[in-house]
Amino acid sequence: MSTQAMKNSKITKWLFDHVIYVFLILLVIGIVIASPDFLSVTNLINILSQSSSRIIIALGIAGILITAGTDLSAGRMVGLAAVVSASLLQAGDYAYKMYPNLPELPFFVPIIIAMVVTGLFGILNGVIVSKFHVPPFIATLGMMISVYGITSIYFDRPPYGAQPIGGLSESFTKFAQRGIPIGDYEIPFLIFYAIIFSVIIWVIWNKTQLGKNMYAIGGNPEAAKVSGVNVAKNIIIIYMIAGLLYGFSGTIEAGRVGSATNNTGNMYELDAIAACVVGGVSLSGGIGTVPGVITGVLIFQIINYGLAFLGVSPYIQFIVKGAIIIVAVAFDMRKHAKKK
Amino acid sequence: MSEARTTNILEMSHLTKRFPGVIALQNVSLKVKAGTVHALMGENGAGKSTLMKCLFGIYTMDEGKILLDGKEVSFANSKQALENGVSMVHQELNQVRQQNVMDNLWLGRYPKKGIFIDEKKMYEDTVAIFNSLDISIDPRSRVSTLSVSEMQMVEIAKAVSYHSKIIVMDEPTSSLTEKEVDHLFKIIRKLQSENVAIIYISHKMEEILKVSDEVTIMRDGQYIATKSAKDLTTEEIIKLMVGRDLSQRFPSKMNQPGDVILKVTDLTAENESSFSNINFELRKGEILGIAGLVGSKRTEVMESLFGMRSLSSGMVELHGKEVHNHSPQHAIKNGFALVTEERRSTGIYPDLSISFNSIIANLVQYKKGIFLSDRKVHDDTKWVIDSMKVKTPSQKTSIGSLSGGNQQKVIIGRWLLTNPEILLLDEPTRGIDVGAKYEIYQLINQLAADGKGIIMISSEMPELLGVTDRILVMSNGRAAGIVDTATTSQEEIMRLAALY
Numbered sequence: 001m002s003t004q005a006m007k008n009s010k011i012t013k014w015l016f017d018h019v020i021y022v023f024l025i026l027l028v029i030g031i032v033i034a035s036p037d038f039l040s041v042t043n044l045i046n047i048l049s050q051s052s053s054r055i056i057i058a059l060g061i062a063g064i065l066i067t068a069g070t071d072l073s074a075g076r077m078v079g080l081a082a083v084v085s086a087s088l089l090q091a092g093d094y095a096y097k098m099y100p101n102l103p104e105l106p107f108f109v110p111i112i113i114a115m116v117v118t119g120l121f122g123i124l125n126g127v128i129v130s131k132f133h134v135p136p137f138i139a140t141l142g143m144m145i146s147v148y149g150i151t152s153i154y155f156d157r158p159p160y161g162a163q164p165i166g167g168l169s170e171s172f173t174k175f176a177q178r179g180i181p182i183g184d185y186e187i188p189f190l191i192f193y194a195i196i197f198s199v200i201i202w203v204i205w206n207k208t209q210l211g212k213n214m215y216a217i218g219g220n221p222e223a224a225k226v227s228g229v230n231v232a233k234n235i236i237i238i239y240m241i242a243g244l245l246y247g248f249s250g251t252i253e254a255g256r257v258g259s260a261t262n263n264t265g266n267m268y269e270l271d272a273i274a275a276c277v278v279g280g281v282s283l284s285g286g287i288g289t290v291p292g293v294i295t296g297v298l299i300f301q302i303i304n305y306g307l308a309f310l311g312v313s314p315y316i317q318f319i320v321k322g323a324i325i326i327v328a329v330a331f332d333m334r335k336h337a338k339k340k
Numbered sequence: 341m342s343e344a345r346t347t348n349i350l351e352m353s354h355l356t357k358r359f360p361g362v363i364a365l366q367n368v369s370l371k372v373k374a375g376t377v378h379a380l381m382g383e384n385g386a387g388k389s390t391l392m393k394c395l396f397g398i399y400t401m402d403e404g405k406i407l408l409d410g411k412e413v414s415f416a417n418s419k420q421a422l423e424n425g426v427s428m429v430h431q432e433l434n435q436v437r438q439q440n441v442m443d444n445l446w447l448g449r450y451p452k453k454g455i456f457i458d459e460k461k462m463y464e465d466t467v468a469i470f471n472s473l474d475i476s477i478d479p480r481s482r483v484s485t486l487s488v489s490e491m492q493m494v495e496i497a498k499a500v501s502y503h504s505k506i507i508v509m510d511e512p513t514s515s516l517t518e519k520e521v522d523h524l525f526k527i528i529r530k531l532q533s534e535n536v537a538i539i540y541i542s543h544k545m546e547e548i549l550k551v552s553d554e555v556t557i558m559r560d561g562q563y564i565a566t567k568s569a570k571d572l573t574t575e576e577i578i579k580l581m582v583g584r585d586l587s588q589r590f591p592s593k594m595n596q597p598g599d600v601i602l603k604v605t606d607l608t609a610e611n612e613s614s615f616s617n618i619n620f621e622l623r624k625g626e627i628l629g630i631a632g633l634v635g636s637k638r639t640e641v642m643e644s645l646f647g648m649r650s651l652s653s654g655m656v657e658l659h660g661k662e663v664h665n666h667s668p669q670h671a672i673k674n675g676f677a678l679v680t681e682e683r684r685s686t687g688i689y690p691d692l693s694i695s696f697n698s699i700i701a702n703l704v705q706y707k708k709g710i711f712l713s714d715r716k717v718h719d720d721t722k723w724v725i726d727s728m729k730v731k732t733p734s735q736k737t738s739i740g741s742l743s744g745g746n747q748q749k750v751i752i753g754r755w756l757l758t759n760p761e762i763l764l765l766d767e768p769t770r771g772i773d774v775g776a777k778y779e780i781y782q783l784i785n786q787l788a789a790d791g792k793g794i795i796m797i798s799s800e801m802p803e804l805l806g807v808t809d810r811i812l813v814m815s816n817g818r819a820a821g822i823v824d825t826a827t828t829s830q831e832e833i834m835r836l837a838a839l840y
Binding site: 220223228286 | 417418419422423434435436437438439443444447448449450452455456457459
């Protein structure tokens with residue numbers, strides 16, 4: 001092989017290995033060519049802030065996918081957290097309070113309560129998967145349905161019945177809707193939350209025993225077991241962390257929208273799984289990175305936002321998004337496929 | 341040192357292990373001295389792996405006891421064995437391929453600094469162990485990028501990192517080049533000088549005689565002898581390994597080989613580490629055996645003929661006309677049938693009925709319009725049960741509830757329903773008790789007498805000698821020779837099998 005050809009094959013290999021980042025850049029370039037106005041700080045801030053809660057959910061699901069599991073209950077848990085936190089955070093003077101006699105709590109208390117609740121459901125998922133050996137798809141499908149029921153019972157009750165839980169206290173809406181002013185712009189807090197959780201998750205995945213075990217369990221469960229890894233315990237913790245992330249995401253979702261219903265978060269898990277897959281997380285376990293997951297979420301958000309910006313019909317957006325999921329995985333399979 | 345070499349670090353005495361219908365180990369003993377290399381030898385199925393599995397707690401022994409350094413032990417799992425200084429370098433390496441070398445080495449016991457993993461210590465400790473063993477692998481490289489030999493080195497380093505007193509190596513050289521084998525032997529010497537005992541399982545005579553101090557030979561689940569390696573020759577080892585009589589275990593032959601129907605020329609696998617340049621002919625009504633050690637790529641050759649693997653070159657001619665079996669569908673259409681080695685995983689549908697299991701390879705024949713003809717399905721299933729002499733209460737019985745021998749008969753019957761000309765049988769009597777084996781042999785004989793061409797892989801030498809007409813002996817992916825069954829001997833086949 002000539003040096004030139006070797007160089008070429010190296011470049012091809014690099015492009016193959018970093019295909020999602022290349023794709024993200026090409027996507028942005030494409031949209032900018034179609035409409036140069038797209039490149040603006042406001043658009044950037046909008047895309048990032050819309051991505052924030054999705055990144056947090058996707059990071060939770062990604063950990064589970066890396067253990068060769070899956071979590072269909074994520075969206076419904078987001079809804080549960082949204083309803084629970086909103087019900088505890090209604091302003092003192094709001095007419096339709098779910099708990100009329102509840103004093104106005106400091107905003108972080110309901111957030112913690114919501115996270116504890118979804119964290120417990122996460123543990124339950126983990127126990128069902130690792131102790132009762134129910135396939136994760138089924139375990140979390142069941143959980144998805146049950147959690148919706150639980151959320152609905154909590155949501156639809158006297159005195160006011162099934163109506164959006166609104167009138168959230170100002171301290172809370174500030175937490176989710178405002179930001180840090182820099183120059184002429186305000187950088188939403190949401191973006192910082194996403195950054196903070198990304199850093200925490202990156203550290204867990206790369207610097208702790210739990211993280212290494214997570215990759216080992218997904219990559220070769222037998223090897224993990226014979227090396228003395230407590231597989232069940234690690235799986236339960238990974239599902240719990242995911243639950244905590246859904247909980248936080250649900251509260252900021254309620255705060256961002258300003259209200260919550262039992263349908264908040266519906267189907268978010270599918271968006272998150274799609275983003276993970278496009279971001280290079282392997283559904284068969286053992287492979288996935290935090291930057292990859294973030295890139296996956298951003299790709300979908302840029303498609304959403306960018307195509308809307310270009311005035312493309314939302315129906316076409318669906319077609320594009322669906323095609324990207326399939327193409328991304330087909331690429332990935334090609335990379336891993338080996339001839340017998 | 342000399343004193344250490346006379347004390348037994350491991351004493352396994354009078355082990356017996358029974359499986360339903362089979363005695364896998366019968367009163368087997370093994371004594372290994374510290375700082376020595378102890379070879380464990382025997383044909384496939386002699387009980388070597390079972391013995392090791394008892395040591396590691398993968399199987400529970402029925403009788404006997406194990407002394408480690410004078411103390412009785414009974415490990416519940418391989419992790420426990422590892423922590424007590426007994427480790428194993430597996431033939432199939434148990435590693436997380438997506439992670440890097442040091443992550444694998446310290447999995448389950450990472451050095452920590454507070455709540456974080458101490459990557460620096462991990463790296464330094466890995467380098468220190470690698471240096472002490474003369475291994476030059478970057479601890480940060482991903483396991484999936486390593487060669488088989490390097491992965492094996494990592495496994496050995498892992499064993500060393502547990503301060504193992506005994507390291508079991510199962511066929512460690514089966515996929516190594518000569519140079520890599522030399523490196524392995526150097527490492528073994530080094531371990532030996534540190535008073536580590538090595539239990540070395542291998543089929544390769546020269547290697548054994550070169551590297552080991554003592555040799556224990558097993559046969560048919562029984563202990564045969566332990567001898568000092570310097571007192572042994574290849575011939576003596578073979579004699580000890582195979583010495584048994586062949587009387588009355590096989591039906592008398594009645595087939596008459598006719599014209600050549602299948603000709604295979606220069607068959608070479610696309611995967612370079614598999615087989616190359618395989619040549620043979622098969623006659624009508626002939627039973628051609630394929631002998632070879634585990635890892636000699638016999639199954640790969642058979643699966644390639646059946647279109648399951650890709651070839652890089654070579655020609656397959658059926659009745660003088662070239663055929664290309666690109667997939668099993670092609671192969672079936674061309675009159676090939678394959679009874680696979682792993683009956684449980686690739687042969688039967690255990691929860692489904694005998695009827696389903698009989699017709700599944702051949703559904704097209706039962707179509708009547710868009711439906712399947714119940715009557716024809718019933719008739720053919722009946723034919724399978726009657727002509728194969730399957731012992732079953734009914735056609736609807738799930739095949740999983742039959743004995744191994746009866747399951748195998750259904751599978752063979754299934755393939756006969758496709759009306760094949762060439763029948764490929766991969767270990768057709770594995771896991772079947774002696775009586776049922778006889779019936780399978782009779783069946784194979786009958787099929788050959790009816791004019792089918794039969795190729796049969798077997799790891800049981802007596803079986804090949806008792807059933808086949810000729811035997812292709814494979815060694816390390818190459819054809820070592822084709823011998824005439826009537827005039828050959830186990831010794832000759834063994835020698836050919838260890839040729840490359």
